[in-house]
Amino acid sequence: xxxxxxxxxxxxxxxxxxxxxxxxxxxxxxxxxxxxxxxxxxxxxxxxxxxxxxxxxxxxxxxxxxxxxxxxxxxxxxxxxxxxxxxxxxxxxxxxxxxxxxxxxxxxxxxxxxxxxxxxxxxxxxxxxxxxxxxxxxxxxxxxxxxxxxxxxxxxxxxxxxxxxxxxxxxxxxxxxxxxxxxxxxxxxxxxxxxxxxxxxxxxxxxxxxxxxxxxxxxxxxxxxxxxxxxxxxxxxxxxxxxxxxxxxxxxxxxxxxxxxxxxxxxxxxxxxxxxxxxxxxxxxxxxxxxxxxxxxxxxxxxxxxxxxxxxxxxxxxxxxxxxxxxxxxxxxxxxxxxxxxxxxxxxxx
Numbered sequence: 640x641x642x643x644x645x646x647x648x649x650x651x652x653x654x655x656x657x658x659x660x661x662x663x664x665x666x667x668x669x670x671x672x673x674x675x676x677x678x679x680x681x682x683x684x685x686x687x688x689x690x691x692x693x694x695x696x697x698x699x700x701x702x703x704x705x706x707x708x709x710x711x712x713x714x715x716x717x718x719x720x721x722x723x724x725x726x727x728x729x730x731x732x733x734x735x736x737x738x739x740x741x742x743x744x745x746x747x748x749x750x751x752x753x754x755x756x757x758x759x760x761x762x763x764x765x766x767x768x769x770x771x772x773x774x775x776x777x778x779x780x781x782x783x784x785x786x787x788x789x790x791x792x793x794x795x796x797x798x799x800x801x802x803x804x805x806x807x808x809x810x811x812x813x814x815x816x817x818x819x820x821x822x823x824x825x826x827x828x829x830x831x832x833x834x835x836x837x838x839x840x841x842x843x844x845x846x847x848x849x850x851x852x853x854x855x856x857x858x859x860x861x862x863x864x865x866x867x868x869x870x871x872x873x874x875x876x877x878x879x880x881x882x883x884x885x886x887x888x889x890x891x892x893x894x895x896x897x898x899x900x901x902x903x904x905x906x907x908x909x910x911x912x913x914x915x916x917x918x919x920x921x922x923x924x925x926x927x928x929x930x931x932x933x934x935x936x937x938x939x940x941x942x943x944x945x946x947x948x949x950x951x952x953x954x955x956x957x958x959x960x961x962x963x964x965x966x967x968x969x970x971x972x973x974x975x976x977x978x979x980x981x982x983x984x985x986x987x988x989x
Contacts, residue, residue, distance in 0.1 A: 641839055643793035644847035644989075646732035648835040650959050651724050652692030652946070653716055653807070659688045659826075665697060666825045669814055673822045683826045687919050687940075691829035691947040694807040700814070706874040709810045713749030717805045717832070721755060722762050724834035725803055729763070732836035733845035734799055736763045739836070741770040741797040745785035745804040745951050747778045747868075747977075748811055748875070759803065770797060778866060779915055780976025781951030782833070787854035787984050789837045798839045805832035806950040811868075811875040820879040827918055829947035833955035848962050852969075852985040855898040859890065862979035883917065883975070887924035890981055895929060895971065898983040910968030911961050911988060912936060915954040916943035917975065925973075938964070951976075962988060 663683040667674040674680070694716045704712075721744070729736055742765065744756040751758075754773035759765065770792065777784050782804050789802040808828035813821060837851065838844055859865075865882060868875040899906060914925050916939040926936060933940065938960040942953060949956065954974045961970075972984040 641794050643790040643837050643851040644840050645849035645851065646836045646838055646845045646847055647728045648833065648848065648955065648959050648962065649724050649727045649731065650831065650833045650952075650956050651720060652831045653694045653720060655693040655696050656690055657693055657697045658690045659683060659686070661697060662691065662825065665700070666822065670817055670822065673817055673819070679819060679822050682823055685919060686826045687944060688827070688947045689944050692831055693809045694830045695809070700809070700812055703814060706872070709874055710749055713807050713810050714751050716807060717746065717749060717751070717755060718758055720832045721759060721803050721805050721834065724832055725759055725801055726763055728834035728836050729801065731845060732838070734836065736765045739765045739769055739799050739801045741772065741792045741800040743772045743774065743785055743789045743792070743800060743802045745774045745777060745781040746806055747776055747781060747950055748806045748808050755803070755805070759801070765801065776977065777951060778976035779917055779948070779950050779953070780974045780978070780980050780982045782915065782954040783972050783974040783982035783984050784856065785951065786835070786851070786955070786972065787982065789835070790851040790854070793837055793839055798842050800837045802835045802837060803832065804951045804955060806830065806952050808950055811877065813871070813873050813876055815873060816876055820877050823879055824877045827948045829949050831946060831949040831952045831956065833952050833959070835955070847989050850987040850989060852987060853902050854982065854984045855894070855901065857890070857894055857981045859886070859979045865977070865979040867977040884920040884924040886979060887921055887975065888928045891925065892928045894981050894983060895973070898971070898985065902985050904969065904985065908969045909971055911966045911970030912939070913954055913958040913961055913970060913972040913986070914939045915974035916940065916957065917948055919943070
């Protein structure tokens, strides 16, 4: 069977950044009653985030914006960011846009029809006959799922797949939502994007950085209320459950073991862990149930501190950090998201 190879991976963020203390101060002005609740008082500090990227300046969020206005900003800024990163990824892969024969785009924080992949094809000069796979609604699990689907396209016969993930979580902020979920979202979520090129092994391209050996998807029955969006008049309202770390502990040991068993891999084979940093409690739950040390998860903690939770994009930032550090050997890329679901991808850094 064809072994898909990752030839390039680039990451980026919008131009605006804010320190966690600045965002907390703004949140306290928006929601003084939430800020006064003892159960929520330590959320920003406990997130262990230092700063985050935003699609707009922080003071932009102080004014009310309609769903239509926020979504127009999403389309504009997502195009600008993904266009730049996708061009870089194709160039770093040693290919031309005309050689790309499939495009996968993941996002959950904005709506675009035609989808962003159609715009990228026209903007970059990609083959207009390229297969298109827009994936929406996978949330934090989307970064892993999209990578797995891009690899599946290579296994199905496509020679060069452009994979892009983009999330502008800040644009889903609802100033009228006084729910604890919105407060937690304000303390965690941020904006970013990533682009990669995955190819068949025989393609004449830049040296491969990663091999993609297989993947496993798991959907937990009757778990729709754990995480997601409620669509309200002003936009996308975040829905959270406190049970997410508990689900990691309940599900992940068996899920990872089954993923490895399907591939004939052993737990001791793994040398790198690209885990989506959904939050401190999620990373702590991963560490506990999989017996991982802080050093095993250093890249996840580093991305969380410097960028926050960028939904689907975040695990690709983690992977980029690991590859930049020169790690080699087999590993696991893992993320969980709405559904409630878990996505595991078996990887090998080359």
